Amino acid sequence: QQQVKQSPQSLIVQKGGISIINCAYENTAFDYFPWYQQFPGKGPALLIAIRPDVSEKKEGRFTISFNKSAKQFSLHIMDSQPGDSATYFCAASGDSNDYKLSFGAGTTVTVRA
Amino acid sequence: DAGITQSPRHKVTETGTPVTLRCHQTENHRYMYWYRQDPGHGLRLIHYSYGVKDTDKGEVSDGYSVSRSKTEDFLLTLESATSSQTSVYFCAISESMGGSYNEQFFGPGTRLTVL
Numbered sequence: 001q002q003q004v005k006q007s008p009q010s011l012i013v014q015k016g017g018i019s020i021i022n023c024a025y026e027n028t029a030f031d032y033f034p035w036y037q038q039f040p041g042k043g044p045a046l047l048i049a050i051r052p053d054v055s056e057k058k059e060g061r062f063t064i065s066f067n068k069s070a071k072q073f074s075l076h077i078m079d080s081q082p083g084d085s086a087t088y089f090c091a092a093s094g095d096s097n098d099y100k101l102s103f104g105a106g107t108t109v110t111v112r113a
Numbered sequence: 114d115a116g117i118t119q120s121p122r123h124k125v126t127e128t129g130t131p132v133t134l135r136c137h138q139t140e141n142h143r144y145m146y147w148y149r150q151d152p153g154h155g156l157r158l159i160h161y162s163y164g165v166k167d168t169d170k171g172e173v174s175d176g177y178s179v180s181r182s183k184t185e186d187f188l189l190t191l192e193s194a195t196s197s198q199t200s201v202y203f204c205a206i207s208e209s210m211g212g213s214y215n216e217q218f219f220g221p222g223t224r225l226t227v228l
Binding site: 036 | 153154161203210216219222
């Protein structure tokens with residue numbers, strides 16, 4: 001079964017709005033939580049990542065919020081732009097699975113101009 | 114795409130035929146991976162390699178085999194293709210498999226259709 005559950009499956013946001021994608025995991029041994037961004041016809045690319053020793057990480061308009069006790073983490077895209085329209089995948093890894101990445105099912109974000 | 118090429122980029126084949134997909138990297142990264150991407154499933158690991166001739170299974174390895182005879186090349190073989198193997202296949206590479214050094218770089222993908 002999928003070790004990382006991601007929601008929603010898709011979302012539409014207006015330009016300038018906030019996009020929020022949520023992920024949940026069960027394996028408490030996970031200690032690395034990256035987000036990948038994928039444009040149509042391309043391979044995924046690392047967007048931002050967080051370790052569980054911090055509760056938030058921000059890079060530009062992208063922020064990861066991490067809640068260790070709830071075993072949840074989320075991606076916030078502030079001031080969403082049409083160029084942010086893509087599929088976003090959360091992932092997790094840890095020594096319990098030999099650091100192999102377990103991916104969520106993906107969220108397709110559409111930003112309307 | 115970080116010095117990763119995949120060939121072919123598109124392939125249509127018939128059920129029961131063998132198919133080999135190739136991944137080539139110019140980054141000299143130790144680890145290489147094969148994933149398949151399907152709607153509703155995200156990316157699922159098929160096989161990975163941690164060095165020349167060193168490979169291991171991922172979560173969806175049945176019906177697939179791999180080989181790595183050179184650092185730069187990682188081959189994925191579908192021994193007898195089935196319609197359930199219709200998918201987009203991605204190769205990825207990384208320098209290591211631990212924590213923040215585990216950034217994986219993905220190739221452009223191969224779209225495989227099995228009729």
